[in-house]
Amino acid sequence: MEGDTALWQTARDRFCDRLISVDMDNRISERIEELRRQLEYHNHRYYVDNAPEITDFEFDALMRELQDLEAEHPEFADSNSPSVRVGSDLSAEFVTVKHRFPMRSLGNTYSLDELHEFIDRIEREAGPTEYVCELKFDGTAISLTYEHGGLLRAVTRGDGTQGDDVTANVRTVRSVPLRLQGGGWPDYFEIRGEILMPYASFDRLNAEREAAGDALFANPRNAAAGTLKQQSSAVVARRGLDCTLYQVAGENLPFASHWESLEKARQWGFKVSEHMRICRSVQEIDAFIHYWDTARRELPFPTDGAVIKVNDFAARRRLGFTAKAPKWAVAYKFKAEQALTRLVSVDFQVGRTGAITPVANLEPVLLAGTTVKRATLHNAEQMALLDIRPNDWVYVEKGGEIIPKITGVELSQRPADSEPFRYIDACPECGTPLVRYEGEAKHYCPNQSGCRPQILGRIVHFIRRKAMNIEGLGEETVELLYENGLLHDIADLYDLQAPQLACLPRLGGKSAENIIRSIHRSTEAPFDRVLFGLGIRFVGETTAKYLADHFRSLDAVMNASREALVEADEVGEKIADSIRDYFADATNLQIIERLRKAGLRFEAEERERVSDVLQGKSFVISGRFINHSRDELKSLIELHGGRNLAAVSGSVDYLVAGENMGPAKLKKAEKLGIRIISERDFEAMLGERIRTPEAAPAELSEPKRQSEQGTLF
Ligand code: IVH
Secondary structure, three states, X not given: OHHHHHHHHHHHHHHHHHHHHHHHHHHHHHHHHHHHHHHHHHHHHHHOOOOOOOOHHHHHHHHHHHHXXXXXXXXXXXOOOXXXXXXXXXXXXXXXXXXXXXXXXXXXXXXXXXXXXHHHHHHHHHOOOOEEEEEEEOOEEEEEEEEOOEEEEEEXXXXXXXXXXXXXXXXXXXXXXXXXXXXXXXXXXXXXXXXXXXXXXXXXXHHHHHHHOOOOOOOHHHHHHHHHOOOOHHHHHHOOOEEEEEEEXXXXXXXXXXXXXXXXXXXXOOOEOOOOEEEOOHHHHHHHHHHHHHHHHHOOOOEEEEEEEEOEHHHHHHHOEOOOOXXXXXXXXXXXXXXXXXXXXXXXXXXXXXXXXXXXEEEEEEEOOEEEEEEEOOOHHHHHHHOOOOOOEEEEEXXXXXXXXXXXXXXXXXXXXXXOOOOOOEOOOOOOEOEEXXXXXXXXXXXXXOOHHHHHHHHHHHHOOOOOOOXXXXXXXXXXXXXXXXXXXXXXXXXXXXXXXXXXXXXXXHHHHHHHHHHHHHHHOOHHHHHHHXXXXXXXXXXXXXXXXXXXXXXXXXXXXXXXXXXXXXXXXHHHHHHHHHHHOHHHHHHHHHHHHHOOOOEOOOOOOOOOOOOXXXXXXXXXXXOOOHHHHHHHHHHOOOEEOOXXXXXXXXXXEOEOOOHHHHHHHHHOXXXXXXXXXXXXXXXXXXXXXXXXXXXXXXXXXXXXXXXXO
């Protein structure tokens, strides 16, 4: 009996323990849910409504509590928890996903007349129509899929049929709701919009990159697209992306109009533009465009036009699509923004090759969201063409490049006594008389070994990521080493010792050792990068690759005659002469010998070969493709014995033409009788070798990895 009681007590204790622990679990999961709900709410108030209710400090405390609980209780993990917004350092691999509904582009126009024709056509077909006018956001398109009110997937536009799955990165974008608010959303739907980089984030990012010696992004659009393809979502989380949604897609959507769908989307927690208008006439549409053409300058994010869409879904269905775009919408693009400002002075910059670039210092002026203080004037000819004079009022414009350019002079503001600009005839840095090479627009300082910016420029070029990739050494450290007499040319790098660096200001023992280690590691860089790193005038990254591929060793390049050099792909007489000049210089030859002693790679690696089916055939790849990236196609060509050429010429056998390839290239290829083939035709040439991914070498069957480098200038 006693034993029975004891047994009963133990069982009861266990039962109670379990109850307590179930109760604990419930309380923890409830607390986690409560924290998630609160954090999403405050996140929305901050990033979508612009109306925070709590301080950053309070928000961080809630986030930390959630992170701690989630770490202790991985059983309550949720891929849509607000804690995923900080991202992770795990490397993302972008799997290609087919869009359930194609992501089409928009027809676009710069002309109001064409826009009016578009409206006329619609009204002829559909009668009096209601339009929604929106801003055209200048970022990168994204499609978000929601299932049961939670974010399921985020996919880039890609080629419109399929794109990259970038969900982990998009989860870090604070204005993208991870779980929807309210109710009434379809169980499964897609919503499309634009991932944007606001100017403030863009300026901060470029300032950081400049300080780190990294290449700058040319504009917020490239920065947004590049960031979205980052391997680490933690990096994405820090870059301050934003997301505005403008189109709901799905089957049997419960709305009659676009306006209604976006109103609902706003209630569910999406960031939907405040700047949309319903317009019922051409006059109202024109007024919208006219207003935003100027007012957009005050917006904190980039826009490049207006989008005019038919509002009623039934009317949209009647109007339908062309092969590429809907017939019920059009984009009107604003003209590039210009600003008028005063020229203060002109600086002359000396590049690493000695090339002189005149740069205008301007009275600061706001242009396309950022303040412009400097603009390039290109060269003496361009300055003469503009007839730019001291104190002139000038027009500045941003092209695709980082540095804005001067496009004209406001002559009505010119002082009567102004005189034409006199171009410099001596190097502003070292005083050496400038020279002009035949056929070159720029002036050059020929004092290669004694002119400071040239010496520093060559070293900075050599250590670049795309050349020897010496990490830990930036422009500032190079300057410091130069000022202290430790670095004069690229070969000096390999003589540096850690103790020499450790005693310099701003460099501790640890970073000195890191620098020495990465210098040492750079001796592993492949030959084509060494060749590029030498900084021979006109020998860019691609030409270096061709030269390495053709000659296979530095000795062969050094000893090649002019005739032999032009045999290599893409090498013309100008490049050949520059290579010959480089190797005729005794100082350069001494540097080369010291680099050889330091153990740099002066020979190309053996080529990998999978088959010879493309032996003797030359290809040019152009445009965008569905199954492969351009680089994948190029490596396939090489793996199967073919040759890649960059430009259409008589020596090309096949032009593999993708989407969006330039019409000029196509025309030239047709004229030269080159066979123009599609990606499919190309795949057919490789037959079974390409169809079975298992048979392909590992690097080709991996999901596509994209780096942001491609989008940089
Ligand atoms: S609607 C079927 N609305 O412009 C049409 N697009 O050239 C779906 N864009 O790929 C697009 N702002 O990246 C639409 N308010 C807006 C937009 C917009 C920017 C972009 C979008 C699209 C491209 C079309």
